[in-house]
Amino acid sequence: MKTLLILGAGTGGTMVANKMAQELDSQEWKIIIVDRDEAHYYQPGLLFIPFGIYGPDDVVKPKRDFIPRNVELILSAIEVIEPEKNRVRLRRDNQVINYDYLVVATGSHIHPKETEGMLDGGGWRENIFDFYTPEGAAALSRFLKFWKGGRMVVNVTEMPIKCPVAPLEFLFLADWFFHERGIRDEVEIVFATPLDGAFTKPRAAGILGDMLEEKGIHLESLFNIGEVDTKKQVIRSWDEREVDYDLLVTIPTNMGAEVIVRSGMGDELNFIPIDKYTLQADAWENVWVIGDAGNAPTSKAGSVAHFMLDVIIENMLRHMEGLKPLPNFDGHANCFIESGFEKGILIDFNYEVEPLPGKYPLPGLGPFSLLKESPANHWGKMMFRWVYWNILLKGGEMPFESQMDMAGKWQ
Amino acid sequence: MSEDILDTVEFDDEGFMVDASAWTEGIGQAIAEALEVDLTDRHWLVINYARKEFEGNGEPPTLRRITTQTDVSMKEMYKLFPGGPAKIAANIAGLKKPTGCI
Numbered sequence: 001m002k003t004l005l006i007l008g009a010g011t012g013g014t015m016v017a018n019k020m021a022q023e024l025d026s027q028e029w030k031i032i033i034v035d036r037d038e039a040h041y042y043q044p045g046l047l048f049i050p051f052g053i054y055g056p057d058d059v060v061k062p063k064r065d066f067i068p069r070n071v072e073l074i075l076s077a078i079e080v081i082e083p084e085k086n087r088v089r090l091r092r093d094n095q096v097i098n099y100d101y102l103v104v105a106t107g108s109h110i111h112p113k114e115t116e117g118m119l120d121g122g123g124w125r126e127n128i129f130d131f132y133t134p135e136g137a138a139a140l141s142r143f144l145k146f147w148k149g150g151r152m153v154v155n156v157t158e159m160p161i162k163c164p165v166a167p168l169e170f171l172f173l174a175d176w177f178f179h180e181r182g183i184r185d186e187v188e189i190v191f192a193t194p195l196d197g198a199f200t201k202p203r204a205a206g207i208l209g210d211m212l213e214e215k216g217i218h219l220e221s222l223f224n225i226g227e228v229d230t231k232k233q234v235i236r237s238w239d240e241r242e243v244d245y246d247l248l249v250t251i252p253t254n255m256g257a258e259v260i261v262r263s264g265m266g267d268e269l270n271f272i273p274i275d276k277y278t279l280q281a282d283a284w285e286n287v288w289v290i291g292d293a294g295n296a297p298t299s300k301a302g303s304v305a306h307f308m309l310d311v312i313i314e315n316m317l318r319h320m321e322g323l324k325p326l327p328n329f330d331g332h333a334n335c336f337i338e339s340g341f342e343k344g345i346l347i348d349f350n351y352e353v354e355p356l357p358g359k360y361p362l363p364g365l366g367p368f369s370l371l372k373e374s375p376a377n378h379w380g381k382m383m384f385r386w387v388y389w390n391i392l393l394k395g396g397e398m399p400f401e402s403q404m405d406m407a408g409k410w411q
Numbered sequence: 412m413s414e415d416i417l418d419t420v421e422f423d424d425e426g427f428m429v430d431a432s433a434w435t436e437g438i439g440q441a442i443a444e445a446l447e448v449d450l451t452d453r454h455w456l457v458i459n460y461a462r463k464e465f466e467g468n469g470e471p472p473t474l475r476r477i478t479t480q481t482d483v484s485m486k487e488m489y490k491l492f493p494g495g496p497a498k499i500a501a502n503i504a505g506l507k508k509p510t511g512c513i
Contacts, residue, residue, distance in 0.1 A: 269475065
């Protein structure tokens with residue numbers, strides 16, 4: 001009996017478990033998936049919690065509901081991965097699991113401690129919040145409900161971050177939310193980012209930058225935060241620029257899981273170096289990495305994990321047969337960007353092609369406008385939660401291909 | 412005199428060297444002078460580290476990588492290369508512009 005071990009039962013790990021349970025012969029293979037907690041969060045939904053659009057209960061379900069019956073789910077933290085010895089040691093009972101193949105899907109997480117004064121300055125969850133954790137999003141929701149207005153600064157600490165469009169969506173939704181509450185005139189909104197514009201890719205950055213301006217959101221670019229000074233209520237950059245805030249919404253440094261550090265498998269941000277086209281770990285041929293646990297230079301987002309899925313499954317199956325993995329992952333990312341007032345934008349891009357305007361042809365549902373606001377894109381985004389729970393996690397057929405298609409895009 | 416050296420070197424539109432292997436310390440010195448950076452031992456430590464990294468994996472190191480792999484702190488990096496430390500260090504080291512992020 002051989003063992004396929006999957007670490008992490010989030011978006012990537014759950015999808016791999018479902019697909020591999022269909023692909024592998026259960027007489028020959030045992031599939032085990034390990035995660036430290038029971039709750040599966042629909043992470044794109046966290047964005048809506050601060051504005052009361054979703055409540056905390058709307059974005060969570062038990063992980064167990066999404067793991068197939070012939071896959072063993074173990075709830076435990078992971079002590080260490082020993083890839084040279086093909087084994088993993090768990091916290092629970094010091095259990096050791098020997099594996100033939102390992103899939104790492106341990107994700108990325110926020111680290112507010114990396115910035116001086118953020119966590120230890122006395123302002124955390126008083127007037128400094130994140131929205132990348134269920135607790136942070138809920139705490140910010142309580143704060144915003146009664147806030148009378150002032151200067152709100154949204155700050156990206158450093159790249160890369162999980163879902164690079166989420167900070168923009170937060171800004172657009174905040175503009176809408178304060179309008180609805182009738183206090184938009186009382187609120188100044190500032191976006192401080194280490195990038196030289198609103199987004200990482202030039203054409204999208206131009207269009208999204210114009211939208212910020214139209215909505216009266218001030219862009220503070222090339223801002224690399226060095227510290228939060230909670231006494232003066234300013235964030236200060238390494239080159240001594242100061243931006244003052246009444247409310248600071250931070251996207252802290254994102255890093256891979258602690259177990260990756262303990263296991264000596266990661267780079268300086270705890271991301272595992274992988275081949276960006278095959279998704280195989282650089283250092284161990286039976287270790288494969290899906291989603292934001294790896295260092296592939298693409299967006300760290302669920303849509304990307306989804307587009308990685310078919311490639312990683314095919315490549316592992318090939319490897320099991322002694323064949324070479326195929327360089328088929330093209331960095332494809334696809335995001336609905338919520339832009340407020342029941343509208344949204346859709347962007348579609350990969351390693352080589354930046355987001356372009358045009359139409360995204362989706363059989364039965366589309367077309368959706370690319371890089372342009374439309375109500376259909378908003379409904380696409382809202383509908384996606386259902387798609388996520390009911391189709392995507394279970395490895396079901398989705399109406400789009402892993403590789404990006406140029407059809408409908410204007411070049 | 413250093414300007415003469417730069418005439419022999421090919422740069423891209425943003426002023427980064429096209430061929431990293433054509434770099435010499437003299438060229439690095441000349442680029443630094445053009446950028447008004449006075450090179451000290453600490454600068455050279457960063458520049459040499461960046462070149463070593465690039466030889467290893469074909470990418471100039473990120474700011475975080477420099478500050479975790481050498482004893483140069485983030486604050487010092489901004490003092491040594493004001494404006495955009497990782498970018499300016501790569502520039503002087505004759506490397507391509509760091510792609511940074513996605």
